[in-house]
Amino acid sequence: MKDKDLKIFNELVKLKSFTKTAEYFDVTQPTISLTIKRLEKQFHNKLIYQTSNQSAIMLTNAGHVLYLKSEEILAELGKLKYDVEHANDRLLRVAFCGFGGDRYMADIVERFNQQGLINMLDTRHELASTAFKELDHGELDAMVYSWSSPVSNPKYVINNIAxxxxxxxxxxxxxxxxxxxxxxxxxxxxxxxxxxxxxxxxxxxxxxxxxxxxxxxxxxxxxxxxxxxxxxxxxxxxxxxxxxxxxxxxxxxxxxxxxxxxxxMYVQIAVRKDLIPNKKQSKGIKILNKFHTDDALN
Structure with a gap:
């Protein structure tokens, strides 16, 4: 199975049109049709159907499962591509959000500076809801935030700090x-x-x-x-x-x-668990995972 096939299927489901999908990928409409037939042959299941030539694309049960899985796979492939291409980077992309970010980000930057790693930080100020989405899609490596209850998510390494x-x-x-x-x-x-x-x-x-x-x-x-x-x-x-x-x-x-x-209000640091840091980044990740304050959570 080619990555491109999954991307085409995924976009077809969103656009619900062979014509619009072909325009999106700058290919012919028959190319889109062949891609779907190739996937259906591979998975031994019908994936989509239409009640008429002019009707919107509908998903079969198998198509629905493939769409949900393709979303996860494509997101992981995107993160993998970034991580491999930037394996030699010194940077850590860190968002700071709300009260937690405003209150403790300066202290975190100070810790990086004390260890000669301040130039590693690529920081941005964002809403926590936006940062969580970017963290999930591999567009961030970590975030410092505050939330109404402690966040627990198997995708992150969580450090409760205040x-x-x-x-x-x-x-x-x-x-x-x-x-x-x-x-x-x-x-x-x-x-x-x-x-x-x-x-x-x-x-x-x-x-x-x-x-x-x-x-x-x-x-x-x-x-x-x-x-x-x-x-x-x-x-x-x-x-x-x-x-x-x-x-x-x-x-x-x-x-x-x-x-x-x-x-x-709970203040936490979340680090992307699927991030595979190089040696330089590992030092920065260690600072984030071990950072604590005098009012740390028990």
Whole structure:
């Protein structure tokens, strides 16, 4: 079986058209037809069918299995091609995402620098959801990220490095500044500062308020964590943040939620398990796998 045959079959399933598939690969339509017949002969099964010459391509049960498997195989072949072609590279492609990446990436770069490996790092700042997809497709070697629960995936070598608690923060002059704990139910008349859509702390806050039976009044939507914290300091509103962001800030008061409302953020480093590093890359991988902080997870 040729790689090209699988690619043609895979694209035919997605485009649902012999004509469009032929145009995509810049070949004739009979070439696509011959490819499908060759695969059907090899697997002793009909793979596709059409109810008429003008109808869309439909998959048989065997075709459906081949499509799912071909997705996995082609992804693995893509990673294999990159890894072999770049076997002599010194680089490690590392994404840093969200609070976890922002908080700990500088420390990780420092470790690489201490061992004379800083030039090995090829870093990018991305959404965790995007980075996970790139890691799965071999477009990344590792990522530093934060997630609402510890990620466990057999495709990755996971290093748990920190755990942060979500807390409410108010200015020192706020009428709740004397409190050490507070229930979301007591905050229905407060003005909130939140992050943009898709941010974890925003989603948690909205969920907690919904569970308490009210819709929070939003004073301002901040584009960065730093701006949101600065606005809290100025008394514009209150906010839900990860405690490690404000542990050294003397201009605000941290108020914890009761046990039944507590939420956490887990910081991890994931390294692609199927990566076969050269000797130089192995040193960098070791730093990522062994990296720890004073607040490491048990």
């Amino acid at each position: 755990k942060g608690e979500l807390v409410m923060i108010v200015s020192n002059s706020h009428h709740f500044a004397y409190r050490n704990t507070i229930s979301i139910n007591e905050l229905k008349h407060e003005k909130f500062l939140i992050r943009e859509s898709g941010n974890y702390t925003r989603e948690v806050l909205l969920s907690l308020c919904n569970n308490a039976g009210f819709k929070p009044e939003i004073a301002f939507t901040a584009k960065s964590r730093q701006l949101m914290i600065q606005l809290v300091e100025k008394g514009i509103g209150i906010a839900l943040v990860i405690d490690k962001l404000v542990e050294d800030n003397h201009h605000i008061k941290v108020i914890r939620l009761p046990e039944e409302q507590k939420r956490w």
